[in-house]
Amino acid sequence: MVVALDRVIGALDLWLHLLNKDQKPRVDPNLDPVLLVPGIGGSILTAVNEKGRQERVWVRLFAADHEFRTKLWSLFDPSTGQTVSLDKDTKIIVPDDNFGLYACDSLDPALIIGQEAVCYFHDMIEEMIKWGFEEGKTLFGFGYDFRQSNRFHETLDRFLDKLKLIYDCSGGKKVNIVSHSMGGLLVKCFMSLHSDVFEKYVKSWIAIAAPFQGAPGYTASSLLSGMSFVNGWEQNLFISKWSMHQLLIECPSMYELMACPHFKWSDTPLLQVWKEIVDDDGNISSKLESYRPSESISIMVDALSSNKIQYDGVEIPLPFNLDILKWSNETRKILSSAKVPPSVKFFNIYGICNDTPHNICYGSEKSPVSDLRQLLISEPNYVCVDGDGTVPAESASADGLPAEARIAVPADHRGIISDRHVFRILKHWLGAGEPDPYYNPMNDYVILPDASEFVQAMGGLVKEQWEIISDAGEGGGEAKDVSFSLGLSLSSVVDESQAEECVIMRPNYEDNVDLGFKRLQVAVSTRA
Structure with a gap:
């Protein structure tokens, strides 16, 4: 019954998406094509069994946590760089409906209760259609299995195929890529590893809220004690924090979001722990210890040393994965060596004016931590810096590339891709609508x-x-x-x-x- 209802809702989701569209505005055939690339958690994922039966597992409403643990929990294979689902009979795919846009449009299946907590590029897609873009001709999406590394060969092969498809569908026009969040790391990996192909098919790349040097506070706390995509009562209809935590520990993509240890931070991100100290006489005191990014690894190893899950009656250890860390360090080298081809224009938009976790601190002077394994069930305190609430502005702006422009927008990490100021900037850079010679995107007002x-x-x-x-x-x-x-x-x-x-x-x-x-x-x- 649950599966049947979930299928009905999935069908309603697609049907209402098409039904609710306004009459199509005028299509501008002169526009260059655009490819939207989402970040972590920004793609619908579907599980396919041996019989070819498909079932949506991210994001879903009914039995969400159970199906998430059953179908998406995985283990990293260091020989291939792939994180493989524990369910050997299941393959995870990304739906390519509506030219790839469906998978990164509105992720929310909760149509019955009117939830819109996990919409993604929906507003941007609707806005671009108003500007004259046409789905399947000049507007496309690229969803991907966000559990995998940003340099995972299967993902990059699919990305190449998508660029070729768009190039052919648009009559040989080069592509404008608009990425959000971790999607920027995926694009940068592809550009680094396939520079010639990137130059052949890409006209410009606009990165929005990309964690070029990592998201220190967000990532460290997620690996140590988990994370939630939604809060409050909505968690009852979504994935538990603990279930998400077990997934992230085996996700190369999450390790690739850790603070870059070689970046010259103006304020080095720290992992801090108030530790309980017991002297020879049994007296208890507390001491605050701070660890830089490279030093914090040993703390994470100790904290996750006893972490484990039960899957299909088998106990599986899930410690901090040093093989994934090694893999992600290689990814960092690839990212740092990336260069923008001469014919490609690069733009960077990032969020500011939001308290963004930078340092995380567990325990307190009055309640110190006696065992690092307690961190898994603890809530950290944050020391924040300016950013979009997830990615510090310092990280997002440090792309290491020759940018045509870098623009800071007062917006949060998810809201920035629905921000009207950002829409005006994109419209200007993409050459949509009537050109306005007096518009200055650096200040986002009409001069x-x-x-x-x-x-x-x-x-x-x-x-x-x-x-x-x-x-x-x-x-x-x-x-x-x-x-x-x-x-x-x-x-x-x-x-x-x-x-x-x-x-x-x-x-x-x-x-x-x-x-x-x-x-x-x-x-x-x-x-x-």
């Missing part, structure tokens, strides 16, 4: 021509209407009516085609107030 530019170009008189916005009364203070005098004068010297513009504002009270100016209208009357 209207100055009055002098109008006078110089048109040889006429200019009248401008401005809206003035006040923040008075915000921040808990009492709102205050704002009144002021505003004068705007323009004068031009016709023979020199120059103009002067003067804005004078006189507040009618003595308190300071923050005022913003927004030009509403510019009118030009030309001379005969």
Whole structure:
């Protein structure tokens, strides 16, 4: 019954996705194709048994935790670099419906209760369609098994096939890649290992919120004590933190997100533990010990030394995997040697203005840790830096590549791919819509021509209407009516085609107030 309901919901998910689409907007055949590449957890995964029966295992509603443990739990094979499902009769695939977009559009199967906790590229896809992109012609998606390494050969082979397909479908046009989060590491690995092919098929790469130097606090705490993709009551319908923890311990992709030990951090990320100290007389005290990224490995090894799971009646040890660590260190070398081909443009967008875990600390002075194995069931405290809530801005901005532009956007890690500011930047870089020569993506606002530019170009008189916005009364203070005098004068010297513009504002009270100016209208009357 549970399986049947899950299938019904899966069918409804796809059906409603198609049904709810508005009438297709005008398609712009001149646009270059775009490929969307999600990050960790950003692709629908389907389990296929020996009989060819398919069952969605990530993300699903009914029996989610049970199917997750049964079908997705895995062990790393150091001889191949692959993490292999414990269920030998199951193969994990990524659905390629709707030209790969279905797998990274809206991951949420909970249509009945209206949940939208795990939507992914949905808003971006809808926005790009409005700009004139067409699914299967100029808009594609690339989902992948995010348990695997970012340099896993099967994933990179599929990525190559996708680039070739898009190139052919678009009539030989090069591809603009838009990656999010860990998808940026996958793209960078491919670029490093297949530079010639990358140059042949790729026009530009836009990385959004990529953890180029790792996500220190997020990754260390996930490997030690697990993580949750959703919080609160929603966890009852999703994957338990413990189940997710056991998966991540055997995921090469997670180890590749650890803090890069060779990067020159402005503030080195630390793993800190308040340890219980017992002297010869039995007196107990506490001591705070701090470990740099390379030093923290021994702590993780000790903490996970007794970790194990029960699978199909068999006890399987799951310690910190040193084979995966060795593999991920090689991945780091590949990432550090990547170079952008001369004909490809690279852009970087990353999030700021969010407290982002950097240092993690277990225990406290009053409640020290007596056994490192206690860390598995402990909640850490964080020392945060600026970033998107998951990836520090310092890591995301340190791409090590010659970028056309790096732009910081006030947004969180997941929200940044639905952010309207980011949409405007992407639209500009992708050449969608009418070109606006006055748009400056570095500041993300429209720079209207100055009055002098109008006078110089048109040889006429200019009248401008401005809206003035006040923040008075915000921040808990009492709102205050704002009144002021505003004068705007323009004068031009016709023979020199120059103009002067003067804005004078006189507040009618003595308190300071923050005022913003927004030009509403510019009118030009030309001379005969």
